[in-house]
Amino acid sequence: MKIIADTGKCVGAGQCVLTDPDLFDQSEDDGTVIVLNAEPKGAEAEENARTAVHICPGQALSLA
Amino acid sequence: MTDVEETTATLPLERKCPFSPPPEYEKLRAESPISRVGLPSGQTAWALTRLEDIREMLSSPHFSSDRQNPSFPMMVARQIRREDKPFRPSLIAMDPPEHSRARRDVVGEFTVKRMKALQPRIQQIVDEHIDALLAGPRPADLVQALSLPVPSLVICELLGVPYADHDFFQACSSKMLSREVTAEERMTAFERLEHYLDELVTKKEADATEDDLLGRQILKQREAGEEDHDELVGLAFLLLIAGHETTANMISLGTVTLLENPDQLAKIKADPDKTLPAIEELLRIFTIAEIATSRVATADVEIGGTLIRAGEGVVGLSNAGNHDPDGFENPDTFDIERGARHHVAFGFGVHQCLGQNLARMELQIVFDTLFKRIPGIRIAVPVDELPFKHDSSIYGLHALPVTW
Numbered sequence: 394m395k396i397i398a399d400t401g402k403c404v405g406a407g408q409c410v411l412t413d414p415d416l417f418d419q420s421e422d423d424g425t426v427i428v429l430n431a432e433p434k435g436a437e438a439e440e441n442a443r444t445a446v447h448i449c450p451g452q453a454l455s456l457a
Numbered sequence: 458m459t460d461v462e463e464t465t466a467t468l469p470l471e472r473k474c475p476f477s478p479p480p481e482y483e484k485l486r487a488e489s490p491i492s493r494v495g496l497p498s499g500q501t502a503w504a505l506t507r508l509e510d511i512r513e514m515l516s517s518p519h520f521s522s523d524r525q526n527p528s529f530p531m532m533v534a535r536q537i538r539r540e541d542k543p544f545r546p547s548l549i550a551m552d553p554p555e556h557s558r559a560r561r562d563v564v565g566e567f568t569v570k571r572m573k574a575l576q577p578r579i580q581q582i583v584d585e586h587i588d589a590l591l592a593g594p595r596p597a598d599l600v601q602a603l604s605l606p607v608p609s610l611v612i613c614e615l616l617g618v619p620y621a622d623h624d625f626f627q628a629c630s631s632k633m634l635s636r637e638v639t640a641e642e643r644m645t646a647f648e649r650l651e652h653y654l655d656e657l658v659t660k661k662e663a664d665a666t667e668d669d670l671l672g673r674q675i676l677k678q679r680e681a682g683e684e685d686h687d688e689l690v691g692l693a694f695l696l697l698i699a700g701h702e703t704t705a706n707m708i709s710l711g712t713v714t715l716l717e718n719p720d721q722l723a724k725i726k727a728d729p730d731k732t733l734p735a736i737e738e739l740l741r742i743f744t745i746a747e748i749a750t751s752r753v754a755t756a757d758v759e760i761g762g763t764l765i766r767a768g769e770g771v772v773g774l775s776n777a778g779n780h781d782p783d784g785f786e787n788p789d790t791f792d793i794e795r796g797a798r799h800h801v802a803f804g805f806g807v808h809q810c811l812g813q814n815l816a817r818m819e820l821q822i823v824f825d826t827l828f829k830r831i832p833g834i835r836i837a838v839p840v841d842e843l844p845f846k847h848d849s850s851i852y853g854l855h856a857l858p859v860t861w
Contacts, residue, residue: 405564406809408798411817414569424564448799450809452516 394439395432395457400425402453409449413441426453467495468504468772469532475845476714476742477789482506482777491763502530502770506777508784508801510761511750514773515806520752522808524550530751530770532850534640547691553807563692564811566670572814579819582610583826596837599857604708605701608819612700616693617669618657626650630698634850654693658686703746704816706853708823711739713857714791716836721793722828729825735793736820741800742791744776745852750804775801833861
C-alpha cells in the first residue's frame, strides 16, 4: 500500500492528521497535507490510511 | 401565465422530535431521493437526501457557493440588495480559484497542531466558567453560563476581537440567523456588525501585531504587498459568527443528549478516549447547520442518476444524509461507538468547515470537564419543555436550565 497526496486538492481540514498522526501532518504555513509515512505497514496503519482517504473532504488522498 | 412546478415538499421542514431530523426526510429519501422542493424565497431547487449524492455534489467543481447568484437557494425570504456598497463575499460564498487562495491564507491558523496549542487556554476558560456556575444560584442556564461564553471568548481571543463587546455581536448574530425577523431587521444587524468589524480592522491596521489572527493576516498581506481591508472584514465577520453560534449550540445539545443517555455518558466518563467519537456522533445526529450545504449548478451535471442543469439550485440536506441508512446503520440510534467520522455535519469538499478542529477541541474539553466537575448535573425541567431553536438557521437551544 502506498499513500498518494495531491496537495493541490488539499483543503487543510486536518482529517488525516486526526485519523493517524504517525502517517500525516499539516504544513505550518498553509495547512496542506504532509505524508510522514507513505507506506503504512500493519493492519491498523493500513486501516487508518483507508479511513483517511474516505473522509478527506478535498479528496486529496488516494492509495496505490 | 407561468407553469407552477410540481414540488415534493417546501423547505425548511421542521424537526418534530428535537433529537431527530424532520420525519419527511426518510420518505423523501425512499421515494424521491433527488426531488424538486419549494423554498421560502419562492424559488424551487433540488433537494438531496442520500449521503453519497451529497458528498458527490459538494466535491464537484460544477456547483457554486456564490450567494449573489439569483438562483442560489435561499432558506429565508430574499435579502435586500445594497446599491451603495456591493456585497463582498467571504470564504463561504467564494468559488475556486479565488476561494482556494483565500482559504490557504488562513487555514494554517486552524491546523490540528495549532488547535492543540490552544488546549490549555480553553481548559482555563472552561474551568473559570464552571467555577462561576458552581458558585451561582440553582437552577442555572447552561447556555448563558457555559455554552455561549466559552466558544465566544475563544474565537474573540483567537481573532483579536474585544470580548467586552459580546452582547452586541451576539445580538447581531442571533438576528441574522433567525427565521422570525424581517429582511430589513436582518440587514440592519448585518450592517451594524460589518461597521463594527470595519472599524476594528482599521484600528488593527494602524497597529498590527502577531498576537492575534487579524493582526497576523494584516502583516502577511502587507509583506506580500496585497493588503485587502474588505477581505479581512469579511473574514472577521465569518469567523466571529461561525465561531460561537455553532459550537455553543452543540455544547447545549450534546449535554442534553448525554444526560438523556446515561449508558453512553458512563462510557465517556470511564474512558476519555471515547469523548471524540461521541462528539462525531453528536455532530451527525444533530447536523445543526444544514443550510451551509446549498449550491447552484454551473454546468449540466448528473448526480445519483438525475440530471441537474446549469443554473439550478441544489440543497444538500446534510441532516438527511447523516441519517441515511446506507451510510449509518440504524441511523436514528445514538451510539457513540458507531464510528461516525464520515458524516457531513461540517460539510464536504472545498468548503468543509474551517473551524472544525477548534469545535472538536472545545466540545471535548467542555464535556470532559463538565461531567467530571459536576457529576450530579441534571436538566431542571422536562426535556420536552426545553426551548429548541426551531426558528433559527442554526439548530440548537435558546436556554438550558440545569441543576445539580
